[in-house]
Amino acid sequence: MGGRGAKIAIGSAGGSRKVEQLEIIKKHNPMTDDYHTGIRSMNDILTAEEAFKTQLDSDENMVYPDFTMEDAEKALKTGKIKIYSSHNIEQGTFVSTSRMMAEDxxxxxxxxxxxxxxxxxxxxxxxxxxxxxxKPKKKRK
Known part of the structure; x- marks a missing residue:
C-alpha cells in the first residue's frame, strides 16, 4: 500500500536524507511487490516528526500500547529512539517502535x-x- 507518506519535494523536510535512505533501502531490502506495507519511493518515507505528528495531533494511541504518545514526544525532544526487529538490525531492516510488534x-x-x-x-x-x-559525507581536504 505505497504512497502512505506525504509527498515531498527535494529540499523539503528531510528531502536529501530521504533520497539517500531510499537508495539504502533499494540496495539492502527493496520491496518486490505492491501489496505489503513498505518503502518503494520517497513518497513512502516520513521523517520522525512527520510520522509522530500524525499520532500526536490525534486522539488515537499507537497500534501497540508499549509505545505511547509520551514516548514519541520524548524521542522528538532527545533525538533518540529504541527500535526493535525480529531480524538483526542492519541497513534496510524493518523496525518498530514497539517491542510487542517485533515479538509478534x-x-x-x-x-x-x-x-x-x-x-x-x-x-x-x-x-x-x-x-x-x-552516513556523513567525508570532507575533502
Whole structure:
C-alpha cells in the first residue's frame, strides 16, 4: 500500500536524507511487490516528526500500547529512539517502535533492539519503518 507518506519535494523536510535512505533501502531490502506495507519511493518515507505528528495531533494511541504518545514526544525532544526487529538490525531492516510488534513478527524467536537517532529510520508511520542510517559525507581536504 505505497504512497502512505506525504509527498515531498527535494529540499523539503528531510528531502536529501530521504533520497539517500531510499537508495539504502533499494540496495539492502527493496520491496518486490505492491501489496505489503513498505518503502518503494520517497513518497513512502516520513521523517520522525512527520510520522509522530500524525499520532500526536490525534486522539488515537499507537497500534501497540508499549509505545505511547509520551514516548514519541520524548524521542522528538532527545533525538533518540529504541527500535526493535525480529531480524538483526542492519541497513534496510524493518523496525518498530514497539517491542510487542517485533515479538509478534519473531513468533517466539529473538527480538533485536538498538537505540538510534530518530533520523536513522525511514519512517512508514509512527509504529514502523526501515533502518536506513545515512552516513556523513567525508570532507575533502
Amino acid at each position: 513478527y519473531a513468533g517466539g524467536g529473538t527480538v533485536h533492539e538498538r537505540e538510534v537517532s530518530i533520523n536513522d529510520v525511514a519512517w512508514i508511520n509512527a509504529d514502523e519503518g526501515q533502518y536506513a542510517q545515512v
